[in-house]
Amino acid sequence: MITLEHISKRYGGITALDGISLEVPKGCLYGLLGPNGAGKTTALRILCTLLAPDQGRVVIAGVDALADPRGARQQLGYVAQEVAIDKILSGRELLELQASLYHLSAARARERIAMLTALLGMDEWLDRRCGSYSGGMRRRLDLASGLLHNPAVLVLDEPTVGLDIESRAALWDVLQQLREQGTTILLSSHYLEEVDALADRLAILDRGSVIAEGTPAELKRELGGDRITLRVREFASHDEAQKVQQLVQGLKGVSQVLINRAQGHAINFVIEAEGSEALLQLRQQLDAAEVPVFSLAQSRPSLDDVYLQATGRTLMDAELAAVSSRDPKAEKKQAMR
Numbered sequence: 001m002i003t004l005e006h007i008s009k010r011y012g013g014i015t016a017l018d019g020i021s022l023e024v025p026k027g028c029l030y031g032l033l034g035p036n037g038a039g040k041t042t043a044l045r046i047l048c049t050l051l052a053p054d055q056g057r058v059v060i061a062g063v064d065a066l067a068d069p070r071g072a073r074q075q076l077g078y079v080a081q082e083v084a085i086d087k088i089l090s091g092r093e094l095l096e097l098q099a100s101l102y103h104l105s106a107a108r109a110r111e112r113i114a115m116l117t118a119l120l121g122m123d124e125w126l127d128r129r130c131g132s133y134s135g136g137m138r139r140r141l142d143l144a145s146g147l148l149h150n151p152a153v154l155v156l157d158e159p160t161v162g163l164d165i166e167s168r169a170a171l172w173d174v175l176q177q178l179r180e181q182g183t184t185i186l187l188s189s190h191y192l193e194e195v196d197a198l199a200d201r202l203a204i205l206d207r208g209s210v211i212a213e214g215t216p217a218e219l220k221r222e223l224g225g226d227r228i229t230l231r232v233r234e235f236a237s238h239d240e241a242q243k244v245q246q247l248v249q250g251l252k253g254v255s256q257v258l259i260n261r262a263q264g265h266a267i268n269f270v271i272e273a274e275g276s277e278a279l280l281q282l283r284q285q286l287d288a289a290e291v292p293v294f295s296l297a298q299s300r301p302s303l304d305d306v307y308l309q310a311t312g313r314t315l316m317d318a319e320l321a322a323v324s325s326r327d328p329k330a331e332k333k334q335a336m337r
């Protein structure tokens with residue numbers, strides 16, 4: 001239903017997308033996971049014909065989106081990151097306005113609004129002015145606007161940012177229902193647990209490139225055995241961590257040894273075997289090699305491990321780096337042009 005082929009996009013000297021390709025099959029809930037600044041919004045805006053790529057091809061439900069943007073838009077519902085809702089209108093008036101922009105007949109508009117009101121639980125407050133809505137209500141109304149014309153493809157940019165746990169769970173339910181009804185959904189997120197819980201398939205985006213793609217289970221399985229986090233001290237120095245890294249690399253059944261700066265220079269690695277026996281043996285090997293142990297934790301691979309393995313840093317680490325290097329004001333200005 002969605003094909004992106006070799007899409008590149010630069011903003012001045014910044015490469016936001018570096019030749020990414022994606023395929024989303026029909027009826028799939030697809031997650032685009034990546035830290036802030038990875039290029040998720042840029043990819044979604046290109047897909048939704050709101051931004052032109054420098055090169056590449058976009059096909060939505062068989063329609064070439066660059067040659068026929070209008071045709072592609074008829075297949076699409078887009079829920080942007082920033083909610084743009086008028087404060088004076090009521091939710092219902094806003095949906096009616098939106099329905100007329102989609103050229104729905106009055107009868108069809110009434111029918112769709114009634115259906116979406118029930119689906120999204122908006123009955124109690126839809127006739128109130130939007131200015132009085134909470135973040136969760138605004139998100140739901142925004143989702144309803146994206147779904148009014150019953151699109152085959154729904155694209156959501158970070159749909160649960162800023163939502164409380166309850167609203168987030170409600171939104172997840174709605175997305176799962178829509179998928180069951182056959183809607184193809186592409187959502188971007190920087191929440192690992194969200195993509196893990198919802199997505200049938202996912203792509204991990206980092207600095208404008210797809211660094212991993214598959215089902216959550218496949219990606220985790222590819223990492224092999226259990227993940228170990230070893231801390232020699234609460235906050236070790238980089239030099240100390242490097243020494244331990246070399247020691248651990250020499251141990252039996254150990255692979256993919258990395259230093260994790262974000263966790264006080266903890267050492268992350270994989271052990272071939274599973275279970276407590278393996279940990280016990282590892283502990284003995286560490287003692288024999290005279291490696292001090294402040295803490296030693298074992299877990300099954302997670303999506304964060306997939307990211308860590310591909311980039312050498314955790315998602316949280318990447319987020320922090322992105323926050324300090326971006327200029328939101330300049331980006332907003334540029335995006336308005």
Ligand SMILES: Nc1ncnc2c1ncn2[C@@H]1O[C@H](COP(=O)(O)OP(=O)(O)OP(=O)(O)O)[C@@H](O)[C@H]1O
Binds near residue numbers: 011014016036041
């Ligand atoms: N309008 C713009 N002008 C200049 N640079 C931009 C603009 N929009 C995005 N960028 C840069 O392009 C890169 C990708 O940004 P993009 O917004 O696509 O990432 P993202 O993964 O969606 O992050 P976020 O979730 O924070 O929006 C970043 O380095 C960002 O600083």
